Amino acid sequence: MQLYDMKVSTVILGLFFVFAGAMHFVIPGSYEHIVPAWLPNAHLIVQLSGVAELLGGIGVLLPQTRRAAGIGLIALLIAVFPANVEMLRQSIDAGAPFVAQAALWLRLPLQPVLIWWVWRASYRKG
Numbered sequence: 001m002q003l004y005d006m007k008v009s010t011v012i013l014g015l016f017f018v019f020a021g022a023m024h025f026v027i028p029g030s031y032e033h034i035v036p037a038w039l040p041n042a043h044l045i046v047q048l049s050g051v052a053e054l055l056g057g058i059g060v061l062l063p064q065t066r067r068a069a070g071i072g073l074i075a076l077l078i079a080v081f082p083a084n085v086e087m088l089r090q091s092i093d094a095g096a097p098f099v100a101q102a103a104l105w106l107r108l109p110l111q112p113v114l115i116w117w118v119w120r121a122s123y124r125k126g
Contacts, residue, residue, distance in 0.1 A: 007121070009117070009120075009121060010060060010061070010066075010121040011061065013057075013060055013117055013118065013121045014057045014058065014059075014060045014061040014121075015057065016057065017053045017054070017056050017057030017060070017073060018053070018054055018057035018058060019057075020053050020057075021049075021050045021051065021052070021053030021054030021055075021056075021057060022050070022054065023050075024046050024047065024049060024050025024053065025047070025050055028043065028046050028047070028050075031046040031049070031050075031083075032045075032046050033090075034083045034084075034086045034087045034090070035083060035086070036082050036083065036085075036086045039082075049076065049079075049080060052072060052073075052076050053073075053076065055069070055072070056069045056070075056072050056073040056076065057069075057073075059072070059073075060073070060118070060121055060122055066121070066122050067122050067123065069122060070118050070119060070121065070122020070123065071122070073118045073122070074115050074118050074119060077111055077114055077115050077118065078111075078115070081108075081111055084104075084107055084108055084111065085108070087104055087107075088101070088104040088105065088107075088108070091104050
């Protein structure tokens with residue numbers, strides 16, 4: 001299957017993760033800031049998760065690696081969930097405006113939606 005034959009949602013998903021992974025290297029401080037304090041070496045964690053997102057995004061675009069990439073991205077989405085919680089915690093502690101806090105609360109259930117999207121895309125035939 002050629003890239004242009006793929007479902008649009010799979011291409012968008014792959015590009016989303018490639019972009020997100022690249023951002024770990026463009027603005028690493030934004031990501032390091034939300035790594036929970038109980039985890040060591042936030043810089044390394046951000047770099048590794050960025051590489052994982054880049055590889056996963058590329059991987060879902062290639063039929064030969066799509067399933068393996070999907071499994072990796074699902075594991076990554078589960079692994080980074082504590083960072084989403086940490087981002088919300090920091091927002092609450094800082095007394096962020098209601099709208100900002102509400103957006104972060106709404107982001108938490110987005111993780112299962114992303115997991116579903118990755119699963120649907122990575123288990124597609126062809």
